[in-house]
Amino acid sequence: YIFPELTKVPMSCCEDVHLVFLPSAGMGHLNPCLRTASLFLRNGCKVTLVTPKNTVSQAETNLISRFCSSFPHQVTSVDLNLVPVDPKTVQTKDPFWLQFETIRRSVHLLAPILSSLSPPPSAFVFDVSLISPLLPIIQNFSFPSYIYFVSPARMLSLFAHLPVLDASNPGADSHPCSFIGDFVKIPGIESPILRSSIPPLLLEPNTLFEKIFMEDSPKLKNLNGILINSFEEIEGEALAALNEGKVVEGLPPVYGVGPLMAGEYEKVDEGEGSGCMGSILEWLDKQGEGSVVYVCMGNRTATRKEQIKDIALGLIECGYSFLWVVKLKVVDKEEEEDLEEVLGSELMKKVKEKGMVVKEYVDQRKILGHPGVGGFVNHGGWNSIMEAVWEGVPMLLWANDGDQKIASQAVGIIGVGIWAEEWGWGSRQVVNGKAIAKRINDMMSNHSLRIKAAHVKEAARRAAATSHLIVQTLIHHWNKGN
Ligand code: UDP
Ligand code: UDP
Numbered sequence: 001y002i003f004p005e006l007t008k009v010p011m012s013c014c015e016d017v018h019l020v021f022l023p024s025a026g027m028g029h030l031n032p033c034l035r036t037a038s039l040f041l042r043n044g045c046k047v048t049l050v051t052p053k054n055t056v057s058q059a060e061t062n063l064i065s066r067f068c069s070s071f072p073h074q075v076t077s078v079d080l081n082l083v084p085v086d087p088k089t090v091q092t093k094d095p096f097w098l099q100f101e102t103i104r105r106s107v108h109l110l111a112p113i114l115s116s117l118s119p120p121p122s123a124f125v126f127d128v129s130l131i132s133p134l135l136p137i138i139q140n141f142s143f144p145s146y147i148y149f150v151s152p153a154r155m156l157s158l159f160a161h162l163p164v165l166d167a168s169n170p171g172a173d174s175h176p177c178s179f180i181g182d183f184v185k186i187p188g189i190e191s192p193i194l195r196s197s198i199p200p201l202l203l204e205p206n207t208l209f210e211k212i213f214m215e216d217s218p219k220l221k222n223l224n225g226i227l228i229n230s231f232e233e234i235e236g237e238a239l240a241a242l243n244e245g246k247v248v249e250g251l252p253p254v255y256g257v258g259p260l261m262a263g264e265y266e267k268v269d270e271g272e273g274s275g276c277m278g279s280i281l282e283w284l285d286k287q288g289e290g291s292v293v294y295v296c297m298g299n300r301t302a303t304r305k306e307q308i309k310d311i312a313l314g315l316i317e318c319g320y321s322f323l324w325v326v327k328l329k330v331v332d333k334e335e336e337e338d339l340e341e342v343l344g345s346e347l348m349k350k351v352k353e354k355g356m357v358v359k360e361y362v363d364q365r366k367i368l369g370h371p372g373v374g375g376f377v378n379h380g381g382w383n384s385i386m387e388a389v390w391e392g393v394p395m396l397l398w399a400n401d402g403d404q405k406i407a408s409q410a411v412g413i414i415g416v417g418i419w420a421e422e423w424g425w426g427s428r429q430v431v432n433g434k435a436i437a438k439r440i441n442d443m444m445s446n447h448s449l450r451i452k453a454a455h456v457k458e459a460a461r462r463a464a465a466t467s468h469l470i471v472q473t474l475i476h477h478w479n480k481g482n
Contacts, residue, residue: 017045017122017478024127025056025099027299029150031383032229033127034067035260036148039471041074048117052080052103056095057332059299059361070265078113082106092208095331096300101208104133111137122478131216144224151382151403152410153230153238157186157247158193162217164248176210177203188241191413197405221250229258229386231463234414234456257467259390259460262365276358280323283356287321290374293440294367296325298381301400303327305342307430312343312351314436320444322355325362335359368393375443379426380404385411392457394450396443400426415452418443
C-alpha cells in the first residue's frame with residue numbers, strides 16, 4: 001500500500017532527521033520494528049538499524065538483509081555483537097527469550113555506537129523488552145527515546161497497570177501470581193482480563209518473563225513515547241484509557257501508528273528456503289473466491305507432535321480446501337523432519353488431496369491478500385492479526401502462549417474473528433480433529449464476521465492516514481529539537 005499523500009511531503013524537512021532502531025528477537029518483534037522504521041523512511045528520514053548478531057532464526061537474517069538493501073541511501077546497519085550468555089544462568093528454555101536476555105545483557109556496548117553516530121540521532125526507538133537495561137545508557141544522551149510495542153493496546157494496558165495492581169495489594173508479595181486475582185479490571189477498559197488469559201509465565205514466580213515485566217513496567221514513564229501497531233477504530237477504548245492516564249498516571253503518549261504495513265522488502269525471494277511461494281500462489285489462483293482456510297501459527301510456534309494429527313484430521317473434515325503452514329521446530333534452522341514421518345503416509349495422502357501443506361517460511365501478506373483466502377486460523381500473534389485486519393480476512397484464534405489470549409479476546413471484541421476460548425492454551429492442551437473442523441466451519445460460514453472484516457478493512461485504510469499524521473508530527477517535533 002502506497003500512502004498517496006506522502007509524495008507531497010517536502011523531503012528537505014525530513015532529511016536531517018536520523019533515527020536509531022534496535023529490534024529484539026523473532027519475526028514478531030523484527031517485523032513491527034522494520035515496519036515502523038519504514039513509516040519514517042517513506043518520509044525521507046535516515047535510519048541506523050542496530051542489529052544484534054547473531055540472530056536466532058534464518059528468517060530474521062534474510063529480512064534484515066533485504067531491508068537494508070531496499071533503502072541503500074537511507075539505512076545504515078551497525079552490528080551489536082552480543083556477549084554470549086551461559087544458558088544455565090537464564091530462567092528460560094525458549095531460544096527467543098534467551099536471546100531477549102542476551103541482548104539485555106549486551107546493551108552496554110551500545111553507548112560507544114550511539115556516541116559515534118553522525119549526524120547525532122534525533123530519536124531512538126527500541127524494542128519493548130529492553131527498557132530497564134537501556135535507560136541508564138540513554139540518559140547520558142540528549143535525544144528522546146521511544147519503544148515500539150508488539151502487542152495490542154489491551155496488552156499494553158495490562159503491562160502498564162502492573163505496578164498499580166501491585167501497590168493496591170500490599171499484603172501480597174510482588175509476584176503477579178499473588179497480586180492478580182480471578183480477573184484484572186483495568187480502569188477505562190470495560191471487559192476484564194481473566195486470570196486464565198494472563199500470559200502463563202507472568203504467573204510463574206521468578207521466570208525471566210515475570211522478571212522482565214515487573215522490572216520494566218514501572219519504567220514506561222521514563223520514555224518519551226510508545227509506538228503501537230493499533231488504531232482508534234479497533235482499540236479506541238484502550239488507547240484512550242492509556243492516553244488519559246486512567247491505566248496508570250504519568251505514562252508518555254501512546255501513538256497508535258497502526259496498521260503497520262508490510263513493505264516491498266518483505267517479499268520472500270525464491271530460493272531463500274521458500275521456493276514454495278510460486279506454487280502456493282498458483283494453487284490459490286485455482287481456488288474459488290473466499291474458499292480457502294489458511295492456517296499459520298506465526299514464526300516461533302512449533303506445532304506439538306501430539307496435536308498435529310488432529311489438525312490434519314480437522315482440516316480434512318472441515319470440507320474446505322486449505323493452505324497449511326506447519327512448523328515442527330521453534331527455530332527454523334533446525335527444521336529437518338519430514339511431515340510425512342509425523343503424519344504417516346495415509347494421512348499425508350488425504351491432506352494433499354484436500355489442500356496444500358508447506359513447511360517453509362511463507363510470504364504471509366501475499367497469501368492473506370489473495371482473493372482465494374476466506375479465513376485464517378492463527379495462534380493470536382498480533383502482527384498476523386493486524387495483517388488479516390488489513391486484508392479483511394476473518395479469523396479463528398487458537399492462542400498458544402504469551403499475550404495471545406489477550407490478543408484473541410481483542411479480536412473477538414472487534415468482531416472480526418472467533419476466539420476458540422474452550423481450547424485453552426495450545427502449548428498445554430490438545431484439541432481433537434472434530435472440534436477443529438467444527439470451529440473452522442463456524443468461522444467460514446459466519447456471514448456477519450465477513451461483513452465486519454470488510455468494514456474494518458476500510459477503517460484500517462482510513463487509519464493509515466492518521467498514522468501518517470502522527471509520523472509527520474513526530475518528525476516535526478524532532479526537527480525542532482535539532
Ligand atoms: N510470518 C510470515 N511467514 C511465516 C510465518 C510468519 O510472514 O511463515 C510473519 C507474519 O506475517 C508476522 C510474523 O511473521 O508478521 C509473526 O508475528 P506474529 O506476531 O503473528 O507471531 P509470532 O511469530 O511473534 O508468534
Ligand atoms: N512483552 C512485553 N515486555 C517484554 C517482552 C514481551 O510486554 O519485555 C510482551 C509483548 O507484548 C509480547 C508478549 O509479551 O508480545 C509475549 O512475548 P513473546 O516474545 O513471548 O511473544 P511474541 O510476541 O514474540 O510471539
